[in-house]
Amino acid sequence: MVVAFALVGLLAFMALAADVGYLRYEKRQLQTAADAAAIAGADELTYGDVTSAANADSAANGFTNGSNGVTVTVNNPPLSGPHVSDSNYVEAIVSRTASTFFAKAFGVSSTRVTARAVAHLGSSSNCIYALAPSGGSALEVVTNAILNSQCGLIVESSTAGALACNAPATLTAPSVGIVGTFAGGCTLPANTTTGIAVPTPSDPLAYLPKPTVGACTFTGQKIYTSANSPKSTPSTLNPGVYCGGIAIQSGASVVFNPGVYILTSSRAPGGLSIDIGSYVSTNTSTSPFGITFYNYGPTGSITFTLTNYISGESMSLTAPTAGTYQGIIFFQDPGDTATALIVGWNSDGTDVQGAYYFPTALVEIASAGAVSYNPIVANTILFYDVTYAGQNFATTNIYSNYSSLADGSPVKGGGVLAE
Numbered sequence: 071m072v073v074a075f076a077l078v079g080l081l082a083f084m085a086l087a088a089d090v091g092y093l094r095y096e097k098r099q100l101q102t103a104a105d106a107a108a109i110a111g112a113d114e115l116t117y118g119d120v121t122s123a124a125n126a127d128s129a130a131n132g133f134t135n136g137s138n139g140v141t142v143t144v145n146n147p148p149l150s151g152p153h154v155s156d157s158n159y160v161e162a163i164v165s166r167t168a169s170t171f172f173a174k175a176f177g178v179s180s181t182r183v184t185a186r187a188v189a190h191l192g193s194s195s196n197c198i199y200a201l202a203p204s205g206g207s208a209l210e211v212v213t214n215a216i217l218n219s220q221c222g223l224i225v226e227s228s229t230a231g232a233l234a235c236n237a238p239a240t241l242t243a244p245s246v247g248i249v250g251t252f253a254g255g256c257t258l259p260a261n262t263t264t265g266i267a268v269p270t271p272s273d274p275l276a277y278l279p280k281p282t283v284g285a286c287t288f289t290g291q292k293i294y295t296s297a298n299s300p301k302s303t304p305s306t307l308n309p310g311v312y313c314g315g316i317a318i319q320s321g322a323s324v325v326f327n328p329g330v331y332i333l334t335s336s337r338a339p340g341g342l343s344i345d346i347g348s349y350v351s352t353n354t355s356t357s358p359f360g361i362t363f364y365n366y367g368p369t370g371s372i373t374f375t376l377t378n379y380i381s382g383e384s385m386s387l388t389a390p391t392a393g394t395y396q397g398i399i400f401f402q403d404p405g406d407t408a409t410a411l412i413v414g415w416n417s418d419g420t421d422v423q424g425a426y427y428f429p430t431a432l433v434e435i436a437s438a439g440a441v442s443y444n445p446i447v448a449n450t451i452l453f454y455d456v457t458y459a460g461q462n463f464a465t466t467n468i469y470s471n472y473s474s475l476a477d478g479s480p481v482k483g484g485g486v487l488a489e
Contacts, residue, residue: 104162112189143163233250316342350386360389399444
Protein backbone atom coordinates (compact mmCIF):
# COMPACT_ATOMS: atom_id res chain seq x y z
CA MET A 71 0.00 0.00 0.00
CA VAL A 72 2.83 2.42 0.83
CA VAL A 73 4.48 1.64 -2.48
CA ALA A 74 1.18 2.14 -4.33
CA PHE A 75 0.57 5.54 -2.74
CA ALA A 76 4.20 6.50 -3.37
CA LEU A 77 3.86 5.56 -7.01
CA VAL A 78 0.84 7.85 -7.32
CA GLY A 79 2.86 10.74 -5.93
CA LEU A 80 5.85 9.86 -8.09
CA LEU A 81 3.70 9.68 -11.21
CA ALA A 82 2.14 13.04 -10.32
CA PHE A 83 5.58 14.66 -10.13
CA MET A 84 6.62 13.00 -13.38
CA ALA A 85 3.47 14.35 -15.02
CA LEU A 86 4.18 17.81 -13.63
CA ALA A 87 7.75 17.62 -14.92
CA ALA A 88 6.49 16.63 -18.36
CA ASP A 89 4.03 19.53 -18.50
CA VAL A 90 6.58 22.03 -17.18
CA GLY A 91 9.15 20.81 -19.71
CA TYR A 92 6.67 21.24 -22.52
CA LEU A 93 5.71 24.72 -21.35
CA ARG A 94 9.39 25.70 -21.15
CA TYR A 95 9.81 24.49 -24.72
CA GLU A 96 6.77 26.52 -25.74
CA LYS A 97 8.21 29.56 -23.95
CA ARG A 98 11.49 29.25 -25.87
CA GLN A 99 9.62 29.09 -29.17
CA LEU A 100 7.56 32.14 -28.23
CA GLN A 101 10.71 34.01 -27.18
CA THR A 102 12.30 33.33 -30.56
CA ALA A 103 9.21 34.77 -32.26
CA ALA A 104 9.12 37.79 -29.92
CA ASP A 105 12.83 38.50 -30.51
CA ALA A 106 12.35 38.30 -34.28
CA ALA A 107 9.26 40.51 -34.12
CA ALA A 108 10.98 43.19 -32.05
CA ILE A 109 14.04 43.27 -34.34
CA ALA A 110 11.88 43.39 -37.48
CA GLY A 111 9.83 46.22 -36.01
CA ALA A 112 12.98 48.15 -35.09
CA ASP A 113 14.33 47.67 -38.62
CA GLU A 114 11.24 49.44 -39.93
CA LEU A 115 11.33 52.44 -37.60
CA THR A 116 12.49 54.60 -40.49
CA TYR A 117 9.59 53.46 -42.70
CA GLY A 118 6.65 53.55 -40.31
CA ASP A 119 5.40 49.98 -40.85
CA VAL A 120 6.64 48.69 -37.51
CA THR A 121 3.59 46.60 -36.61
CA SER A 122 3.18 44.80 -39.95
CA ALA A 123 6.88 43.93 -40.05
CA ALA A 124 6.82 42.61 -36.49
CA ASN A 125 3.70 40.51 -37.17
CA ALA A 126 5.24 39.10 -40.34
CA ASP A 127 8.41 37.92 -38.58
CA SER A 128 6.44 36.45 -35.70
CA ALA A 129 4.37 34.51 -38.24
CA ALA A 130 7.53 33.36 -40.01
CA ASN A 131 8.58 31.83 -36.69
CA GLY A 132 5.32 29.93 -36.32
CA PHE A 133 3.14 32.33 -34.34
CA THR A 134 0.57 34.21 -36.41
CA ASN A 135 -1.46 36.87 -34.67
CA GLY A 136 -5.09 35.77 -34.27
CA SER A 137 -4.45 32.16 -35.28
CA ASN A 138 -4.45 29.11 -32.97
CA GLY A 139 -4.87 31.24 -29.89
CA VAL A 140 -1.83 33.42 -30.66
CA THR A 141 -1.77 37.11 -29.78
CA VAL A 142 1.03 39.38 -31.02
CA THR A 143 1.10 42.83 -29.46
CA VAL A 144 3.50 45.46 -30.84
CA ASN A 145 4.15 48.69 -28.93
CA ASN A 146 6.18 51.60 -30.21
CA PRO A 147 7.20 53.03 -27.84
CA PRO A 148 7.26 50.26 -25.19
CA LEU A 149 4.61 50.35 -22.48
CA SER A 150 6.87 48.90 -19.78
CA GLY A 151 10.49 48.46 -18.86
CA PRO A 152 13.45 50.88 -18.85
CA HIS A 153 12.64 52.18 -22.35
CA VAL A 154 9.00 53.04 -21.73
CA SER A 155 7.82 56.00 -23.86
CA ASP A 156 11.04 55.99 -25.95
CA SER A 157 9.91 55.92 -29.59
CA ASN A 158 13.32 54.61 -30.69
CA TYR A 159 12.41 51.21 -29.20
CA VAL A 160 9.89 48.55 -30.25
CA GLU A 161 8.26 46.14 -27.78
CA ALA A 162 6.85 42.81 -29.03
CA ILE A 163 4.75 40.53 -26.81
CA VAL A 164 3.81 37.11 -28.18
CA SER A 165 1.47 34.83 -26.21
CA ARG A 166 -0.47 31.63 -26.78
CA THR A 167 -2.77 29.36 -24.78
CA ALA A 168 -0.97 26.04 -24.39
CA SER A 169 -2.79 22.85 -23.41
CA THR A 170 -1.42 20.65 -20.64
CA PHE A 171 -1.16 16.87 -20.69
CA PHE A 172 -1.11 15.40 -17.21
CA ALA A 173 -2.05 18.52 -15.24
CA LYS A 174 -5.60 18.08 -16.49
CA ALA A 175 -6.01 15.45 -13.79
CA PHE A 176 -5.58 18.26 -11.29
CA GLY A 177 -8.03 20.59 -13.01
CA VAL A 178 -5.44 22.58 -15.08
CA SER A 179 -6.24 21.99 -18.74
CA SER A 180 -4.39 24.97 -20.23
CA THR A 181 -2.24 27.98 -19.37
CA ARG A 182 -1.21 31.19 -21.11
CA VAL A 183 2.48 31.37 -22.08
CA THR A 184 3.95 34.78 -22.90
CA ALA A 185 7.29 36.08 -24.17
CA ARG A 186 8.42 39.70 -24.49
CA ALA A 187 11.30 41.41 -26.31
CA VAL A 188 12.40 45.00 -26.92
CA ALA A 189 14.70 46.11 -29.73
CA HIS A 190 16.07 49.32 -31.21
CA LEU A 191 18.08 50.32 -34.23
CA GLY A 192 21.75 49.74 -33.53
CA SER A 193 24.55 51.96 -34.69
CA SER A 194 25.66 51.40 -38.27
CA SER A 195 29.24 50.33 -38.87
CA ASN A 196 29.28 52.94 -41.64
CA CYS A 197 29.35 56.68 -41.05
CA ILE A 198 29.99 58.27 -44.45
CA TYR A 199 27.18 58.04 -47.01
CA ALA A 200 27.17 59.65 -50.46
CA LEU A 201 23.49 59.35 -51.43
CA ALA A 202 23.52 60.44 -55.09
CA PRO A 203 22.06 57.53 -57.09
CA SER A 204 24.11 58.35 -60.18
CA GLY A 205 27.00 60.45 -61.38
CA GLY A 206 30.77 60.21 -61.24
CA SER A 207 32.74 61.49 -58.25
CA ALA A 208 29.73 61.23 -55.94
CA LEU A 209 32.43 60.91 -53.29
CA GLU A 210 35.81 62.36 -54.17
CA VAL A 211 39.12 62.65 -52.33
CA VAL A 212 41.01 65.28 -54.30
CA THR A 213 44.72 65.27 -55.03
CA ASN A 214 46.78 65.75 -51.81
CA ALA A 215 43.72 65.43 -49.56
CA ILE A 216 43.79 62.97 -46.65
CA LEU A 217 40.72 61.14 -45.36
CA ASN A 218 41.05 59.13 -42.15
CA SER A 219 37.81 57.42 -41.11
CA GLN A 220 37.18 55.18 -38.12
CA CYS A 221 34.10 53.72 -39.84
CA GLY A 222 32.95 52.56 -43.25
CA LEU A 223 32.10 54.51 -46.42
CA ILE A 224 29.11 53.88 -48.67
CA VAL A 225 28.88 55.42 -52.16
CA GLU A 226 25.42 54.82 -53.65
CA SER A 227 26.01 56.10 -57.20
CA SER A 228 25.76 53.30 -59.76
CA THR A 229 27.92 55.19 -62.26
CA ALA A 230 31.46 54.26 -63.27
CA GLY A 231 33.88 56.33 -61.19
CA ALA A 232 31.29 56.84 -58.45
CA LEU A 233 34.18 57.08 -55.99
CA ALA A 234 37.17 59.12 -57.17
CA CYS A 235 40.45 59.25 -55.28
CA ASN A 236 43.29 61.00 -57.04
CA ALA A 237 46.88 60.11 -56.16
CA PRO A 238 48.69 61.08 -54.00
CA ALA A 239 45.48 61.44 -51.97
CA THR A 240 45.07 59.08 -48.99
CA LEU A 241 41.92 57.21 -47.96
CA THR A 242 41.84 54.99 -44.88
CA ALA A 243 38.71 53.32 -43.51
CA PRO A 244 37.66 49.91 -42.15
CA SER A 245 35.57 49.29 -45.28
CA VAL A 246 34.42 50.92 -48.51
CA GLY A 247 31.27 49.91 -50.39
CA ILE A 248 30.51 51.30 -53.87
CA VAL A 249 27.38 50.61 -55.89
CA GLY A 250 29.24 51.67 -59.03
CA THR A 251 33.00 51.57 -59.56
CA PHE A 252 36.20 53.33 -58.51
CA ALA A 253 38.31 55.76 -60.51
CA GLY A 254 41.68 57.23 -59.66
CA GLY A 255 45.16 56.28 -58.63
CA CYS A 256 45.15 56.28 -54.83
CA THR A 257 45.27 53.08 -52.81
CA LEU A 258 41.92 52.00 -51.39
CA PRO A 259 41.48 49.98 -48.18
CA ALA A 260 41.76 46.21 -48.58
CA ASN A 261 38.10 45.79 -47.60
CA THR A 262 36.73 47.66 -50.63
CA THR A 263 33.79 46.21 -52.55
CA THR A 264 32.31 47.49 -55.81
CA GLY A 265 28.94 46.56 -57.26
CA ILE A 266 27.20 46.41 -53.89
CA ALA A 267 23.43 46.68 -53.59
CA VAL A 268 21.99 50.02 -52.55
CA PRO A 269 21.61 49.89 -48.75
CA THR A 270 18.19 49.66 -47.13
CA PRO A 271 17.31 52.31 -46.21
CA SER A 272 19.29 54.21 -48.81
CA ASP A 273 19.23 57.31 -46.60
CA PRO A 274 20.01 56.26 -43.00
CA LEU A 275 18.85 59.61 -41.60
CA ALA A 276 15.58 59.86 -43.54
CA TYR A 277 13.72 59.00 -40.34
CA LEU A 278 14.48 62.41 -38.85
CA PRO A 279 11.34 64.57 -38.64
CA LYS A 280 11.64 68.08 -39.99
CA PRO A 281 11.32 70.83 -37.37
CA THR A 282 8.21 72.97 -37.67
CA VAL A 283 9.10 76.30 -39.27
CA GLY A 284 6.86 78.82 -37.55
CA ALA A 285 6.83 82.58 -37.46
CA CYS A 286 10.12 84.46 -37.49
CA THR A 287 11.75 84.86 -34.10
CA PHE A 288 14.23 87.22 -35.78
CA THR A 289 13.81 88.99 -39.12
CA GLY A 290 16.72 89.87 -41.36
CA GLN A 291 20.15 88.33 -41.14
CA LYS A 292 21.54 88.45 -37.60
CA ILE A 293 25.12 89.71 -37.89
CA TYR A 294 27.59 89.51 -35.00
CA THR A 295 30.81 91.51 -35.11
CA SER A 296 33.73 92.38 -32.87
CA ALA A 297 31.90 95.64 -32.12
CA ASN A 298 28.49 94.29 -31.04
CA SER A 299 29.78 90.97 -29.68
CA PRO A 300 33.31 91.43 -28.35
CA LYS A 301 35.11 88.60 -26.60
CA SER A 302 34.71 90.39 -23.26
CA THR A 303 30.91 90.35 -23.56
CA PRO A 304 29.83 87.60 -25.97
CA SER A 305 26.34 87.53 -27.42
CA THR A 306 24.11 84.70 -26.20
CA LEU A 307 21.85 83.21 -28.87
CA ASN A 308 18.69 81.26 -28.18
CA PRO A 309 16.82 78.69 -30.30
CA GLY A 310 14.23 80.04 -32.71
CA VAL A 311 13.48 80.84 -36.33
CA TYR A 312 16.17 83.06 -37.83
CA CYS A 313 14.63 84.49 -41.00
CA GLY A 314 17.70 85.69 -42.87
CA GLY A 315 20.17 83.38 -41.17
CA ILE A 316 23.11 83.99 -38.84
CA ALA A 317 26.49 85.51 -39.72
CA ILE A 318 29.35 85.52 -37.19
CA GLN A 319 32.20 87.70 -38.39
CA SER A 320 35.87 87.77 -37.47
CA GLY A 321 36.49 88.90 -33.91
CA ALA A 322 32.92 88.24 -32.76
CA SER A 323 32.15 86.09 -29.73
CA VAL A 324 28.92 84.05 -29.56
CA VAL A 325 27.48 81.44 -27.20
CA PHE A 326 24.65 79.16 -28.40
CA ASN A 327 22.11 78.03 -25.81
CA PRO A 328 20.74 74.47 -26.23
CA GLY A 329 18.00 73.83 -28.79
CA VAL A 330 17.13 73.90 -32.49
CA TYR A 331 18.12 76.89 -34.61
CA ILE A 332 15.95 77.14 -37.74
CA LEU A 333 17.57 79.09 -40.56
CA THR A 334 15.38 80.37 -43.37
CA SER A 335 15.88 82.97 -46.06
CA SER A 336 14.25 84.05 -49.29
CA ARG A 337 17.60 85.06 -50.76
CA ALA A 338 21.31 84.42 -50.32
CA PRO A 339 23.39 84.40 -48.24
CA GLY A 340 21.04 83.18 -45.48
CA GLY A 341 22.02 79.98 -43.71
CA LEU A 342 24.84 80.07 -41.20
CA SER A 343 28.25 81.63 -41.76
CA ILE A 344 31.11 81.58 -39.26
CA ASP A 345 34.15 83.53 -40.37
CA ILE A 346 37.85 83.38 -39.68
CA GLY A 347 38.93 84.55 -36.25
CA SER A 348 35.62 84.28 -34.38
CA TYR A 349 35.00 82.70 -30.97
CA VAL A 350 31.97 80.43 -30.92
CA SER A 351 30.91 77.97 -28.22
CA THR A 352 28.00 75.81 -27.07
CA ASN A 353 26.51 76.39 -23.64
CA THR A 354 27.06 73.07 -21.85
CA SER A 355 26.11 74.25 -18.35
CA THR A 356 22.56 72.92 -18.71
CA SER A 357 21.52 69.31 -19.24
CA PRO A 358 20.70 67.99 -21.74
CA PHE A 359 22.84 70.34 -23.77
CA GLY A 360 23.67 70.68 -27.45
CA ILE A 361 22.44 72.46 -30.56
CA THR A 362 21.06 71.55 -33.99
CA PHE A 363 21.08 73.87 -36.99
CA TYR A 364 18.20 73.21 -39.39
CA ASN A 365 18.76 74.99 -42.69
CA TYR A 366 15.31 75.27 -44.24
CA GLY A 367 16.23 77.54 -47.13
CA PRO A 368 14.76 77.75 -49.71
CA THR A 369 17.98 79.60 -50.53
CA GLY A 370 21.07 80.18 -48.52
CA SER A 371 24.08 78.25 -47.44
CA ILE A 372 25.78 76.76 -44.44
CA THR A 373 29.40 77.81 -44.72
CA PHE A 374 32.08 77.30 -42.11
CA THR A 375 35.44 78.75 -43.07
CA LEU A 376 37.04 78.02 -39.74
CA THR A 377 40.66 78.81 -40.42
CA ASN A 378 43.62 80.92 -39.30
CA TYR A 379 42.36 81.60 -35.79
CA ILE A 380 43.83 84.36 -33.70
CA SER A 381 45.62 82.99 -30.65
CA GLY A 382 43.17 82.18 -27.85
CA GLU A 383 40.14 82.04 -30.13
CA SER A 384 38.30 78.86 -31.00
CA MET A 385 35.02 77.40 -32.18
CA SER A 386 33.17 74.53 -30.56
CA LEU A 387 29.75 73.29 -31.66
CA THR A 388 28.21 70.23 -30.00
CA ALA A 389 25.10 68.28 -31.05
CA PRO A 390 22.34 67.50 -28.52
CA THR A 391 22.97 64.60 -26.17
CA ALA A 392 19.26 63.71 -25.93
CA GLY A 393 15.93 64.30 -27.65
CA THR A 394 14.68 64.04 -31.22
CA TYR A 395 17.87 65.42 -32.77
CA GLN A 396 20.28 63.58 -30.53
CA GLY A 397 23.67 63.55 -32.24
CA ILE A 398 22.61 65.83 -35.15
CA ILE A 399 24.53 69.09 -35.52
CA PHE A 400 23.55 70.08 -39.12
CA PHE A 401 20.26 69.15 -40.79
CA GLN A 402 19.58 70.70 -44.18
CA ASP A 403 16.11 70.46 -45.66
CA PRO A 404 15.94 68.29 -48.81
CA GLY A 405 14.50 71.32 -50.61
CA ASP A 406 17.75 73.25 -50.13
CA THR A 407 20.66 72.21 -52.35
CA ALA A 408 23.11 74.89 -51.16
CA THR A 409 26.69 73.65 -50.69
CA ALA A 410 28.17 73.34 -47.21
CA LEU A 411 31.82 74.27 -46.74
CA ILE A 412 33.39 72.97 -43.52
CA VAL A 413 37.07 73.73 -43.06
CA GLY A 414 39.08 73.67 -39.85
CA TRP A 415 41.85 72.15 -37.79
CA ASN A 416 42.04 71.09 -34.15
CA SER A 417 45.10 73.29 -33.54
CA ASP A 418 42.80 76.18 -34.41
CA GLY A 419 40.18 74.95 -31.96
CA THR A 420 37.64 74.13 -34.66
CA ASP A 421 35.66 71.30 -33.10
CA VAL A 422 32.27 70.43 -34.61
CA GLN A 423 30.79 67.34 -32.93
CA GLY A 424 27.69 65.78 -34.44
CA ALA A 425 26.28 64.34 -37.65
CA TYR A 426 26.26 66.39 -40.86
CA TYR A 427 23.07 65.72 -42.84
CA PHE A 428 22.73 67.33 -46.29
CA PRO A 429 20.52 64.89 -48.25
CA THR A 430 20.41 66.85 -51.55
CA ALA A 431 23.54 68.98 -51.25
CA LEU A 432 27.28 68.87 -51.75
CA VAL A 433 29.54 68.95 -48.68
CA GLU A 434 33.08 70.20 -49.18
CA ILE A 435 35.12 69.33 -46.12
CA ALA A 436 38.66 69.52 -44.78
CA SER A 437 38.22 69.32 -41.02
CA ALA A 438 40.25 67.50 -38.40
CA GLY A 439 38.85 68.78 -35.12
CA ALA A 440 39.22 66.85 -31.87
CA VAL A 441 35.71 65.38 -31.57
CA SER A 442 34.18 62.04 -30.62
CA TYR A 443 31.90 61.60 -33.64
CA ASN A 444 31.10 63.41 -36.89
CA PRO A 445 29.40 61.17 -39.48
CA ILE A 446 28.47 62.63 -42.86
CA VAL A 447 25.34 61.83 -44.88
CA ALA A 448 25.10 63.99 -48.00
CA ASN A 449 24.15 63.82 -51.64
CA THR A 450 27.75 64.25 -52.74
CA ILE A 451 30.93 64.71 -50.71
CA LEU A 452 34.24 66.34 -51.64
CA PHE A 453 37.17 65.80 -49.28
CA TYR A 454 39.07 68.99 -49.83
CA ASP A 455 42.59 70.35 -50.16
CA VAL A 456 42.32 74.10 -49.76
CA THR A 457 44.43 77.05 -48.62
CA TYR A 458 43.16 80.04 -46.65
CA ALA A 459 45.33 82.96 -45.58
CA GLY A 460 48.48 81.00 -46.42
CA GLN A 461 47.46 77.97 -44.35
CA ASN A 462 46.74 74.65 -46.02
CA PHE A 463 43.87 72.40 -44.96
CA ALA A 464 43.83 68.93 -46.48
CA THR A 465 43.08 66.45 -43.69
CA THR A 466 39.64 65.21 -42.67
CA ASN A 467 39.21 62.91 -39.67
CA ILE A 468 35.91 61.10 -39.17
CA TYR A 469 35.27 59.58 -35.74
CA SER A 470 32.67 57.15 -34.41
CA ASN A 471 32.72 57.16 -30.60
CA TYR A 472 29.06 57.54 -29.62
CA SER A 473 29.45 56.73 -25.92
CA SER A 474 28.03 60.14 -24.95
CA LEU A 475 24.72 59.34 -26.71
CA ALA A 476 22.23 57.08 -24.96
CA ASP A 477 20.89 55.79 -28.29
CA GLY A 478 24.27 55.40 -29.99
CA SER A 479 24.96 56.69 -33.47
CA PRO A 480 22.12 58.58 -35.16
CA VAL A 481 23.20 56.72 -38.32
CA LYS A 482 21.42 53.43 -37.72
CA GLY A 483 22.07 49.89 -38.86
CA GLY A 484 19.92 46.84 -38.15
CA GLY A 485 17.70 46.09 -35.16
CA VAL A 486 19.40 45.12 -31.90
CA LEU A 487 17.77 43.48 -28.89
CA ALA A 488 17.73 45.62 -25.75
CA GLU A 489 15.49 43.53 -23.48
